[in-house]
Amino acid sequence: MRIAVCGSIATDHLMTYQGRFADSLVPDQLAKISVSFLVDDLQLRRGGIGANISFGMARLGHRPVLVGAVGEDFAAYRSWLERHGVNCEHILVSEVRHTARFVCTTDEDMAQIASFYAGAMSEARNLELGPIVTAVGGVDLVMISPDDPEAMLRHSAECRTRGIPFAADPSQQLAFMDGASIRTLVDGATYLFTNEYEAAMTEQKTGWSAEEILDRVGTRIITRGRDGATILRRGEDPVHVPIAAAVKRVDPTGVGDAFRAGFLAGLAWELSPERCGQLGSTLASYVLETVGTQEYTFDAPGFLDRFSEAYGAQAGAEVAAHLA
Ligand SMILES: Nc1ncnc2c1ncn2[C@@H]1O[C@H](COP(=O)(O)OP(=O)(O)OP(=O)(O)O)[C@@H](O)[C@H]1O
Ligand SMILES: [Mg+2]
Structure with missing residues (x-):
């Protein structure tokens, strides 16, 4: 089963x-603010x-097709992803904009001043899935993850027209999308991924009940x-998946992405939703x-050990058959 992953690419x-930002801010001069902080770590x-x-799917041995838009500055990042097994052949390279970038400074109180430059990401709306699907010899599932919102809607429309199953992963873009757009993105998806908070937001913004979403x-x-995950299918009992291990919570950034990567890897191996x-x-x-989202060290035996420890030897054997 071949999977294409559409979504943001950023650094x-x-x-x-x-120090404390608050010590350098003069409240009644904020209209003329001009401050610079000497930072000691980048x-x-x-x-x-x-x-x-x-990246996560590739760590598990797959070769997903990454679909997104970047700038000319992408070369080093591209070779990193390719080295780890991600197909980057169909990424659009903007001629005028840089790769999306998040710049954030955190002070000693954990207060943050941040900016997000979408840059080339906004050109993802120019990507057409049809030629990519043909070039890679067919795609069985398209994952539609947070990206340029217009791109997300275009990808889902294209999947519907071409009859390609898709997974909707609106995550943080839910906050910026209106009800109509979310309905368009979600309706007819083979899989819908959210965290708990986003699940409630999906219901609130679409006006669809949990029941109705399951129908769609x-x-x-x-x-x-830390309470794990729930898998819901119409007419079936919910499946609860507990967390794998009580690991030290060093940096939660990217856990949701890794969960999705593992889930999609299992789908590509045609394992059950629970696996x-x-x-x-x-x-x-x-x-x-x-720390970081692509910095973990991975080896198949270690992964299998952790997996079997958490979910049992039988489950481990099913996965071992696929993990190189
Ligand atoms: N404290 C934890 N210990 C072990 N596993 C965890 C913990 N927190 C999360 N996980 C695993 O990661 C999965 C996704 O976590 P979560 O629901 O927090 O995602 P999220 O809110 O989308 O996170 P983010 O958007 O920050 O990546 C959980 O279903 C669980 O399997
Ligand atoms: Mg998330």
């Missing part, structure tokens, strides 16, 4: 300031949801942080215990 520039991290999910999507997956959720939870624990 994060994270700085820390050993971390560059590879990120973007499409890239994180593709094949399978609904709701992640609940897919367990794979997602196990990969998520790797990301949770490392």
Whole structure:
């Protein structure tokens, strides 16, 4: 089963300031604000949801097709992803804009001043799935993750027209999309991924009840942080997937992406939804215990051990048959 992952590709520039922003702000002069903070640490991290999910799937031995838009500055990041097994051949390279970038400075109180530059990401709306699907010899599932909102709607429309099954993963874009757009994105999806909060927001903004959503999507997956995940299918009992391991919570950024990567890997191996959720939870624990979203060290035997420890030998054997 071949999976294409559409979504953002970005880098994060994270700085820390050993002081308090509040000490340098003059409240009655804010209209003329001009401040500069001398920071002593800069971390560059590879990120973007499409890239994180593709990276995770590739770690598990798949070769997902990453679909998104970047700038000319993407070369080093591209070779990193390719080295780890992600197909980057169909990424659109903008001629005028830089790759999306998140720049954030955190002070000693954890207060943050951040900017997000969407840049080339806005050109993802120019991507047409048809030629990509043909070039790679067919795609069985298209994952539609946070990206340029117009691109997300275009991809879902194209999947419907071409009859390609798709998974809707609106995540943080839910906050910026109106009810009509969310309905368009979700309706007819084979899989719908959200966390618990986003699940409620989906219901609120679409005006659809949980029941109605289940009538419109094949399978609904709701992640609940340390409470694991729930997999819902119409007419079936909900499946609860507990977390894989009580790991040290070092940096939660990207856990949701890793969960999705593991889940999709399981789908590509044609495992049951429960196994897919367990794979997602196990990969998520790797990301949770490392700083950054693509920095975890992965080896198949270690992964299998953690997986079998959490979900049993039988489940482990099913996964072992696929994991190289
Ligand atoms: N404290 C934890 N310990 C172990 N596993 C966890 C923990 N928190 C989350 N996970 C795993 O990660 C999955 C996704 O977590 P969560 O529901 O927090 O995603 P999210 O809210 O989308 O996160 P984000 O958007 O920050 O990536 C959970 O279903 C679970 O398997
Ligand atoms: Mg999330």
